[in-house]
Amino acid sequence: MSPFDPFVHVIDHPLVQHKLTLMRQKTASTTSFRTLLNELAMLMAYEVTRDMPTQEIQIDTPLETMTGRVIDGKKLALVSILRAGTGILDGFLSVVPGARVGHIGLYRDPTTLQAVEYYFKMPKEMEVRDVVVVDPMLATGHSAIAAITRIKATRPKSIKFVCLLTCPEGVKALREAHPDVHIFTAAIDRQLNSHGYILPGLGDAGDRIFGTQ
Known part of the structure:
Protein backbone atom coordinates (compact mmCIF):
# COMPACT_ATOMS: atom_id res chain seq x y z
CA MET A 1 0.00 0.00 0.00
CA SER A 2 1.40 3.35 -1.05
CA PRO A 3 0.86 6.30 1.32
CA PHE A 4 0.37 8.35 -1.85
CA ASP A 5 -2.41 6.17 -3.25
CA PRO A 6 -4.94 8.69 -4.62
CA PHE A 7 -7.78 6.29 -3.76
CA VAL A 8 -6.93 6.24 -0.03
CA HIS A 9 -7.91 9.34 1.94
CA HIS A 18 -9.30 14.38 18.83
CA LYS A 19 -12.61 12.49 18.88
CA LEU A 20 -11.00 9.30 17.59
CA THR A 21 -8.45 9.37 20.41
CA LEU A 22 -11.23 9.73 22.99
CA MET A 23 -13.08 6.80 21.41
CA ARG A 24 -10.02 4.57 21.51
CA GLN A 25 -9.75 4.77 25.31
CA LYS A 26 -11.00 1.58 26.97
CA THR A 27 -12.53 3.69 29.75
CA ALA A 28 -14.95 5.40 27.33
CA SER A 29 -18.53 4.48 28.25
CA THR A 30 -21.04 3.14 25.74
CA THR A 31 -22.87 6.47 25.79
CA SER A 32 -19.66 8.43 25.27
CA PHE A 33 -18.47 6.11 22.50
CA ARG A 34 -21.79 6.36 20.67
CA THR A 35 -21.91 10.15 20.95
CA LEU A 36 -18.33 10.57 19.76
CA LEU A 37 -18.93 8.23 16.84
CA ASN A 38 -21.93 10.27 15.72
CA GLU A 39 -19.96 13.51 15.94
CA LEU A 40 -16.93 12.05 14.18
CA ALA A 41 -19.10 10.64 11.39
CA MET A 42 -20.64 14.07 10.82
CA LEU A 43 -17.17 15.60 10.49
CA MET A 44 -16.02 12.89 8.08
CA ALA A 45 -19.18 13.33 6.02
CA TYR A 46 -18.10 16.84 5.03
CA GLU A 47 -14.89 15.49 3.48
CA VAL A 48 -16.50 12.44 1.89
CA THR A 49 -19.18 14.57 0.18
CA ARG A 50 -16.76 17.30 -0.93
CA ASP A 51 -17.21 16.39 -4.61
CA MET A 52 -20.96 15.80 -4.43
CA PRO A 53 -22.58 17.34 -7.54
CA THR A 54 -24.70 20.46 -7.12
CA GLN A 55 -27.20 22.26 -9.30
CA GLU A 56 -28.15 25.91 -9.62
CA ILE A 57 -31.54 27.16 -8.48
CA GLN A 58 -33.02 30.63 -8.27
CA ILE A 59 -34.05 31.85 -4.82
CA ASP A 60 -35.25 35.04 -3.20
CA THR A 61 -33.24 36.47 -0.32
CA PRO A 62 -34.81 39.17 1.87
CA LEU A 63 -33.13 41.73 -0.44
CA GLU A 64 -33.09 40.32 -3.97
CA THR A 65 -33.23 37.32 -6.28
CA MET A 66 -30.06 35.27 -6.73
CA THR A 67 -28.79 31.97 -8.10
CA GLY A 68 -27.51 29.52 -5.51
CA ARG A 69 -26.25 25.94 -5.54
CA VAL A 70 -27.88 22.97 -3.83
CA ILE A 71 -27.19 19.23 -3.67
CA ASP A 72 -29.68 16.53 -4.52
CA GLY A 73 -29.37 14.35 -1.44
CA LYS A 74 -31.88 11.88 -2.87
CA LYS A 75 -29.27 10.80 -5.43
CA LEU A 76 -26.98 9.69 -2.59
CA ALA A 77 -27.37 6.19 -1.14
CA LEU A 78 -25.79 5.48 2.24
CA VAL A 79 -25.28 1.76 2.75
CA SER A 80 -24.66 0.53 6.29
CA ILE A 81 -22.88 -2.77 6.90
CA LEU A 82 -24.81 -4.17 9.87
CA ARG A 83 -24.60 -3.92 12.67
CA ALA A 84 -21.79 -1.51 13.49
CA GLY A 85 -22.25 0.64 10.39
CA THR A 86 -25.38 2.10 11.97
CA GLY A 87 -23.23 4.28 14.21
CA ILE A 88 -21.65 6.05 11.23
CA LEU A 89 -24.89 6.10 9.25
CA ASP A 90 -26.65 8.29 11.81
CA GLY A 91 -23.93 10.93 11.63
CA PHE A 92 -24.02 11.02 7.83
CA LEU A 93 -27.81 11.37 7.82
CA SER A 94 -27.48 14.39 10.09
CA VAL A 95 -25.48 16.08 7.32
CA VAL A 96 -27.41 14.72 4.31
CA PRO A 97 -30.90 13.91 5.64
CA GLY A 98 -32.34 13.40 2.16
CA ALA A 99 -30.06 10.48 1.36
CA ARG A 100 -31.58 7.08 0.68
CA VAL A 101 -30.43 4.23 2.91
CA GLY A 102 -29.51 0.63 2.20
CA HIS A 103 -28.47 -2.15 4.58
CA ILE A 104 -26.36 -5.24 4.15
CA GLY A 105 -26.08 -7.73 6.98
CA LEU A 106 -22.76 -9.54 7.30
CA TYR A 107 -21.09 -11.41 10.11
CA ARG A 108 -17.54 -12.68 10.30
CA ASP A 109 -17.13 -16.44 10.62
CA PRO A 110 -14.90 -16.81 13.71
CA THR A 111 -12.97 -19.69 12.17
CA THR A 112 -12.38 -18.55 8.59
CA LEU A 113 -12.77 -14.77 9.23
CA GLN A 114 -14.79 -14.72 5.98
CA ALA A 115 -17.94 -12.59 5.63
CA VAL A 116 -21.29 -14.39 5.65
CA GLU A 117 -24.31 -12.45 4.31
CA TYR A 118 -27.71 -12.66 6.01
CA TYR A 119 -29.52 -9.50 4.79
CA PHE A 120 -29.49 -7.25 1.72
CA LYS A 121 -31.87 -4.35 1.04
CA MET A 122 -31.07 -1.42 -1.26
CA PRO A 123 -33.03 1.63 -2.46
CA LYS A 124 -34.63 1.52 -5.90
CA GLU A 125 -32.97 2.97 -9.00
CA MET A 126 -29.43 2.40 -7.77
CA GLU A 127 -28.08 3.12 -11.26
CA VAL A 128 -28.65 6.87 -10.71
CA ARG A 129 -27.12 6.97 -7.23
CA ASP A 130 -23.69 7.58 -5.76
CA VAL A 131 -23.13 5.09 -2.94
CA VAL A 132 -21.26 5.60 0.32
CA VAL A 133 -20.69 2.34 2.21
CA VAL A 134 -20.10 2.81 5.96
CA ASP A 135 -18.55 0.46 8.51
CA PRO A 136 -16.40 1.49 11.50
CA MET A 137 -13.55 -0.96 10.82
CA LEU A 138 -11.73 -2.13 7.69
CA ALA A 139 -9.71 -4.99 9.17
CA THR A 140 -9.28 -8.12 7.05
CA GLY A 141 -11.36 -6.43 4.36
CA HIS A 142 -13.58 -9.47 3.82
CA SER A 143 -16.83 -7.79 4.86
CA ALA A 144 -16.14 -4.63 2.85
CA ILE A 145 -15.18 -6.64 -0.25
CA ALA A 146 -18.28 -8.83 0.00
CA ALA A 147 -20.56 -5.83 0.55
CA ILE A 148 -19.14 -3.83 -2.35
CA THR A 149 -19.30 -6.86 -4.66
CA ARG A 150 -23.02 -7.23 -3.91
CA ILE A 151 -23.66 -3.49 -4.28
CA LYS A 152 -21.86 -3.37 -7.63
CA ALA A 153 -24.41 -5.84 -8.96
CA THR A 154 -27.00 -3.03 -8.64
CA ARG A 155 -24.85 -0.89 -10.99
CA PRO A 156 -24.60 2.38 -8.99
CA LYS A 157 -22.88 5.44 -10.48
CA SER A 158 -20.03 5.30 -7.97
CA ILE A 159 -19.01 3.74 -4.65
CA LYS A 160 -16.98 5.11 -1.75
CA PHE A 161 -16.07 3.22 1.43
CA VAL A 162 -15.90 5.02 4.79
CA CYS A 163 -14.44 3.65 8.03
CA LEU A 164 -13.03 5.03 11.25
CA LEU A 165 -10.01 2.77 11.30
CA THR A 166 -8.14 0.50 8.96
CA CYS A 167 -4.73 -1.14 8.64
CA PRO A 168 -2.32 -1.91 5.79
CA GLU A 169 -3.75 -5.42 5.36
CA GLY A 170 -7.33 -4.16 5.02
CA VAL A 171 -6.44 -1.38 2.61
CA LYS A 172 -4.40 -3.75 0.45
CA ALA A 173 -7.19 -6.33 0.29
CA LEU A 174 -9.90 -3.82 -0.62
CA ARG A 175 -7.74 -1.98 -3.17
CA GLU A 176 -6.89 -5.26 -4.91
CA ALA A 177 -10.51 -6.45 -4.98
CA HIS A 178 -12.09 -3.11 -5.91
CA PRO A 179 -9.43 -0.74 -7.30
CA ASP A 180 -12.09 1.78 -8.40
CA VAL A 181 -13.44 2.39 -4.88
CA HIS A 182 -12.15 5.34 -2.84
CA ILE A 183 -11.41 4.61 0.83
CA PHE A 184 -11.94 7.29 3.47
CA THR A 185 -10.64 6.71 7.00
CA ALA A 186 -9.58 8.62 10.10
CA ALA A 187 -6.48 6.46 10.67
CA ILE A 188 -4.42 3.61 9.23
CA ASP A 189 -3.25 1.64 12.26
CA ARG A 190 -0.22 -0.62 12.56
CA GLN A 191 -1.47 -4.15 11.80
CA LEU A 192 -3.94 -6.97 12.42
CA ASN A 193 -3.53 -9.46 15.25
CA SER A 194 -4.04 -13.22 14.88
CA HIS A 195 -7.78 -12.83 15.54
CA GLY A 196 -8.27 -10.27 12.78
CA TYR A 197 -8.51 -7.23 15.07
CA ILE A 198 -6.78 -3.93 14.30
CA LEU A 199 -3.84 -2.88 16.51
CA PRO A 200 -3.83 -0.57 18.40
CA GLY A 201 -7.43 -0.14 17.24
CA LEU A 202 -10.34 0.49 19.57
CA GLY A 203 -11.72 -3.00 20.20
CA ASP A 204 -14.93 -4.37 18.69
CA ALA A 205 -16.83 -1.32 17.42
CA GLY A 206 -20.20 -3.07 17.44
CA ASP A 207 -19.84 -4.18 21.05
CA ARG A 208 -18.76 -0.71 22.12
CA ILE A 209 -21.63 0.99 20.27
CA PHE A 210 -24.33 -1.32 21.63
CA GLY A 211 -22.86 -2.28 24.98
CA THR A 212 -22.57 -5.98 24.14
CA GLN A 213 -19.79 -8.52 24.28
Missing part, protein backbone atom coordinates in the same frame (compact mmCIF):
# COMPACT_ATOMS: atom_id res chain seq x y z
CA VAL A 10 -6.89 9.79 5.58
CA ILE A 11 -8.99 12.53 7.17
CA ASP A 12 -6.52 14.05 9.61
CA HIS A 13 -8.51 17.12 10.67
CA PRO A 14 -7.66 17.93 14.32
CA LEU A 15 -11.28 17.53 15.46
CA VAL A 16 -11.51 14.10 13.82
CA GLN A 17 -8.27 12.96 15.45
